[in-house]
Amino acid sequence: VFFCPSCRRRFSTSQPRWRCDCHSYLLGEFNASLSHAPSGEDQRSIWRFRESFGLSGGARPVTLGEGSTPLVTRRIAGREVLCKLDYLCPTGSYKDRGSSVMITKLKEWGIGEIVDDSSGNAGASVAAYAAAAGIRCRIFVPTSTSAGKAAQIAMYGADLVRVPGTREDTERAALQAASDTFYASHNWSPHFLVGMKTVAYEIVEQLDGKAPDWVVTPVGGGSLLLGLYDGFRDMLRAGWITDVPRIAAVQSTRCAPVYEAWRKNLCDVPAVAKGETAAEGIAIAAPVRGRSILEAIRGSKGVVYTVEEDAIWQMTRSLAEQSLYVEPTAAAAPAAISSMVADGLLQADERVAIVLTGIGLKATDKIVEHFFFEGRRGNNAPPR
């Protein structure tokens, strides 16, 4: 069933629905069991974990082979850090895990047309999976979105709508359009979160059944953070692991509503004013699932950090020099590790994992502008 964390109402999942009648987001309570039984064709996708999705009905998965991404070790802030290369998913971001399950459910519901709003990666992912499912799709993005992401969305055949103004203006435009179609948003869909749990399962699998001590993750709308937390808790309940990793959630100083709420010990996340940031994928001024995000951070004995623009760009380059080419948003979380070290949070023997969320190729315009044509360098010489 779906249940509402605000008014506690419950709804059957047999009918299409993306929010509660009270307008809160919904959470999923799915009859799931974790099992290690990969089934033939699904071996190389998240669908080998389908028992844990708790999907009723035998819907055929809409899959592009998402998940099963590498876990490699790199040196960050003087420490060995486990890097989960989720930017290698089919559309270039981790969002494919969530989209695969969400679109599968929409198809089962018989939905023929959807809208979503996105800073880019979610839109590209939803557009790709909608194309695979034969669902018509309209994606709203802010005009500031990286050109690579906008082009990708349109190339998948989605109807791309650019909205001037803020990310929040984009959301409003999509919601308006959703009134006569279906709002298929990663920020609202409980099924999207179900798909996200697989990133936690895979990390533990790749560490031979052990959970890391820390997971450092970017947080915007919280789908990655909540998926990680739910996934680790599934494994705790199933007795696979003995502790849930502590979550370090990271935001840009230019848009840090979760940090503000956490610091002030609030239960909900009030909206904040925000500035321009290179971390466009996490610039969410008012996260829909704010309450659940704070519960997950506190429930894991976690922390929240913010990072400056310079640190994000430096980490983007430092990762690339170690052969990991990610977009700036994906560099925000590792950029916080030096502060965690300085604060004495990380013990020498503790294992730290990060999820690298988005590929650098989509952000070529912004990377070129920053490193090669920026005014104060005055020329197009390579960085440094």
Ligand SMILES: *Cc1c(COP(=O)(O)O)cnc(C)c1O
């Ligand atoms: C969407 C996105 C995030 C943030 O994810 P949320 O689930 O909204 O918190 C981080 N990095 C990249 C590259 C993204 O596209």
Ligand SMILES: [Zn+2]
């Ligand atoms: Zn409600």
